[in-house]
Amino acid sequence: MIESKIKISQEREKAVLVGVSTPGQPEEKTREYLDELQFLADTAGAEVVGTLTQKLQHPNPATYIGSGKLEELGEMVRTLEANLVIFDDELSATQIRNLEKFLQVKILDRTNLILDIFAGRARTSYARAQVELAQYEYLLPRLTRMWAHLERQKGGIGLRGPGETQIETDRRIIQQKIALLTEKLKKIDRQMATQRKHRGDMVRVALVGYTNVGKSTLMNLLSKANVFAENKLFATLDTTVRKVVLQDVAFLLSDTVGFIRKLPTQLVESFKSTLDEVRESDLLLHVVDISHPAFEDHIIAVNQTIQELLQGQEKKIVMVFNKIDLYQPAKRDPDDLSPLQKDQMTLDDWQQTWMAKAAGDCVFISAEKKINIDSLREVLYREVKKIRDARYPYAGIKTDI
Template structure:
């Protein structure tokens, strides 16, 4: 229905604005256009484009962000019309990952993803590359600028891939050296509280802030609950429409997930679209064959959960779901997950004992199955 569409597009733009803010930008205005099929040349229609153009000129805007991935052609055409920097969602996400990559592994992976994104878009931006590489002597006879640039970028991609294979092998060895301890991985949509939870469980200081993608590199900590030691890994945040370039290049990082024995799927239940987030995460897990692992759903931020109140004369729509109480959600998910769901607040440590107990039981179960004679 129209109401639902409007809500969805507001949520998507909220998220895009949050991404832009994370990347260091400030959003002055949002534009929405309803279209069944995007304009093949300019993505949005002519009238809307004029509206945007007027705003860009009047306010000296330097960047316009689109929520979908633009084709190289669209990006070029729009840039011509608006005469400012045009960024799409993929571009923005890659930018944030680049800003936050801390280890050489993460930096290499992001750089690879950026070059893969750049390759089909070179046609519009060769002058920029020309400046960077310093030119002279790089061109073979008869080659065009763009072909030369493509070759440079392809060489760079090949080099980065080689470097990553080496890093992957090192990481594999490292993982192998961790012995037979049970491995638990925190997964979940970005900003749901994975780092916070990691902090509380392992009493370590993992960087947590209210921005998207605070976590880029995997952190592994040894944790002991009761007398039971296990390894806990914090993984990259998953997000709706994760750029495909990143899914592939973060394979190494996602190997942590693939090789873990238990997944703690953390969910921000205070977020209105938390069910969509669950679906996005499951989709990515599906792509890396991580769906079949034992999984515990950890519904976080119960302190911030507000059941929506609906007036009596409101139409009963899909939204009725939203005024479920926490108890209702608990019932629903307990039955859906066959008991494997806990509801906590990592911030206030609400229900933390129950959480520790559930994790302990799960880890113990795996541990006992692995060492049947030592217990």
């Protein structure tokens, strides 16, 4: 009997994904987001059994999707025996409550799903505190849904208090927890800032990029570190810093949490201190998975987040296009005289394009297969040495005295 209970608890939840196309988000983009949402669901441990999309002028304020699609979704949930529905955008407390009431299954939105993944990936007490704070900030405005069945005065012996409802009690408790976590993180931030100062004036390089582009694999390769790397989203939450020496130049290399489109604002706020490595670095290596069909969108998403973090600071950025061993251009008919499509471009085409865009500050590699790593080391050495020599004009001069 115990064995069967364990078996049941280990079964993957069956999920249906839902996305809405609006005038600001075309259908093609919605499909891209749903592909990413499927990867997120898989990372969280769910099995995606179906997807549903709808084209709307704007999402329904009561149920996110229209009444007809809601009926269709209900039928899909029953037919596929799904016990979880995940929406690609953030839902309000009212939408979640109405959807759960109609579908009789658990409802998650993209933000909640990402927070759940972060909670599972957090290894250190610092990362756990950051995730916990983000979860409470997400939860606070949604308490109405969670305590809809308790929205009445508490009663019973020993429970006759000052007339506070259960939801008010929980809201107060969560606000207290948020205040405590915020203070705890501020204290850790001060400690980490002191640690960063004690690293001296060494040149600092930060790996940045979309989630699952191979930053941790590259970190391990360059620094001979043992950073956890896996083909899952958000494999790394804690910043890892290692000393790297190239010829006569030493610098500090840090691996940061990966970015993602529609990154929850709660996480951006909670992880600001972790992303201080980006702000305080001298050089950024922007790692890109060139084998991903939406890699240019990923570049835009990362650049937007970097701009928000830097707040006007100028920072040298080197583009590192990773996973060239996995890149496969679409086949083109030799008789086709139409302009070359982006998915038909070869690696040489992309290299020429980005060498021009980045003024030569880009390199194409495979960290997994160790292809063209020497070229990356050369670029790194050149840029780090340039920063070091500007900071310490006599550091590289040898004398016989």
